[in-house]
Amino acid sequence: MRIPAVHEIKRKFTELYPDYPESYFTNPARRVVSKIRELWKRGKISELKEEFLLKLMQEVFTEYETPSLKRVINATGVVIHTNLGRSPLSEEAITQLVCVAKYYSNLEYDLTKGKRGSRYVHVEEILKEITGAEGALVVNNNAAAVLISLNTLAKGKEVIVSRGELVEIGGSFRIPEVMKWAGCILREVGTTNKTHFFDYEDAITENTAMLLKVHRSNFALVGFTKEVSTEDLVALGKKYGLYVMKDLGSGCFIDFSKYGYLKEPTVQEVLRAGVDVVTFSGDKLLGGPQAGIILGKKELIDKIRKNPLNRALRIDKLTLAGLEATLRLYRDEKIAIEHIPILKMILTPEEELLKRAKKLLRKLKRAIKSFTFELIKTTGKTGGGALPLLELPSWAVGVKSSSLSPSQLQEILREVRPPIIARVEQDVLLLDLRCVFEEEIPLIVRAFKELEVYGTEKV
Numbered sequence: 001m002r003i004p005a006v007h008e009i010k011r012k013f014t015e016l017y018p019d020y021p022e023s024y025f026t027n028p029a030r031r032v033v034s035k036i037r038e039l040w041k042r043g044k045i046s047e048l049k050e051e052f053l054l055k056l057m058q059e060v061f062t063e064y065e066t067p068s069l070k071r072v073i074n075a076t077g078v079v080i081h082t083n084l085g086r087s088p089l090s091e092e093a094i095t096q097l098v099c100v101a102k103y104y105s106n107l108e109y110d111l112t113k114g115k116r117g118s119r120y121v122h123v124e125e126i127l128k129e130i131t132g133a134e135g136a137l138v139v140n141n142n143a144a145a146v147l148i149s150l151n152t153l154a155k156g157k158e159v160i161v162s163r164g165e166l167v168e169i170g171g172s173f174r175i176p177e178v179m180k181w182a183g184c185i186l187r188e189v190g191t192t193n194k195t196h197f198f199d200y201e202d203a204i205t206e207n208t209a210m211l212l213k214v215h216r217s218n219f220a221l222v223g224f225t226k227e228v229s230t231e232d233l234v235a236l237g238k239k240y241g242l243y244v245m246k247d248l249g250s251g252c253f254i255d256f257s258k259y260g261y262l263k264e265p266t267v268q269e270v271l272r273a274g275v276d277v278v279t280f281s282g283d284k285l286l287g288g289p290q291a292g293i294i295l296g297k298k299e300l301i302d303k304i305r306k307n308p309l310n311r312a313l314r315i316d317k318l319t320l321a322g323l324e325a326t327l328r329l330y331r332d333e334k335i336a337i338e339h340i341p342i343l344k345m346i347l348t349p350e351e352e353l354l355k356r357a358k359k360l361l362r363k364l365k366r367a368i369k370s371f372t373f374e375l376i377k378t379t380g381k382t383g384g385g386a387l388p389l390l391e392l393p394s395w396a397v398g399v400k401s402s403s404l405s406p407s408q409l410q411e412i413l414r415e416v417r418p419p420i421i422a423r424v425e426q427d428v429l430l431l432d433l434r435c436v437f438e439e440e441i442p443l444i445v446r447a448f449k450e451l452e453v454y455g456t457e458k459v
């Protein structure tokens, strides 16, 4: 079999897509040629049919034209899914972000004085207003917030942490390592399941600078356990003149127990308990863009702001715009719940999810014959290191195929446009409706229609 030359395929591309110059097709043509060579070597083709070549070229070009970072449909039922970009933003945040992206802004310009200003002022007041904190600073993410706070307040000194709180979050954030990079000496106390007040007190030396409490985020200790409350740690810190810091991880402003959910400590409560510094993420339970928020005593926040590391960890203007708009929604809890997508998703009642699942089921059953669909009761999760024990009662559409296994189906759905990320449970593929936007339902139906018409085979 003769393998076509790159320049031949390039010319063919210009016939297929006449709006582009021929030079645009160098890379796609190379990909096509190498794919043909590979298929031929593996014995998959013995002659090059025109129809096959055109299909291959279209596939390659579509892939070439699709951005790598793209939207997906989250049908997993996990609301703050770190792999899927955590929190989708509110309309308010998007509008503000687009405006600041498109035009110039007063990012570091004081409009009253007509001279250089600070980027941090844009969220400082609103953070203080909502939480009652004395001082506020934002950085790139919560890992950065923990790093810079430790480095500023306890460099070269000992930081006492309970063994039950030496957590790892999402692979690379591990408390012992962050401690090392911040230049602090980790002093672990207590045991995995129990840490007492006296464990902390006995570990205090002349070189101790801080007592650190870390939210366990992605796991829970149950059974024979004991931990020291934030209030008690604050009292101990006062007695010995030590800083008390809390890495709250998710950080939420809303008391979920009011809505019948498990209790997650709020930022306001932690501050009221008297900690010197609290840090948390902008894109977990807060529902904003990726950011690390540091709140606490004014003089300490000022010190952290002046740390040269701050320049390396600084927040960018798009994030600031999205974050400020998100925070403003929290002036009223009802508005926050209505406008911030992840709060709305978490608080969506089960009956509503059942209604949505029935709607999707009806549409799929009507349009598609080669798969079977059924309603399945299931549970979702908040994710994002928040409420690890909370099971959110939910409804899903289960999908079965006579020729494909659930994991094969799962793989195929990852390749449709936009990709649909689904879960497999008890040998059934589930489309959980909690995190599926209303306007995505037709996209799911369309994807299944295309699978039915064009089949699931790729070239």
Ligand SMILES: *Cc1c(COP(=O)(O)O)cnc(C)c1O
Pocket: 141, 142, 143, 144, 146, 169, 173, 214, 215, 216, 217, 218, 247, 248, 249, 250, 280, 281, 282, 291, 292, 384, 385
């Ligand atoms: C998620 C989390 C972090 C890391 O926050 P990022 O915003 O992802 O950097 C740190 N500490 C705790 C306890 C967390 O849950």
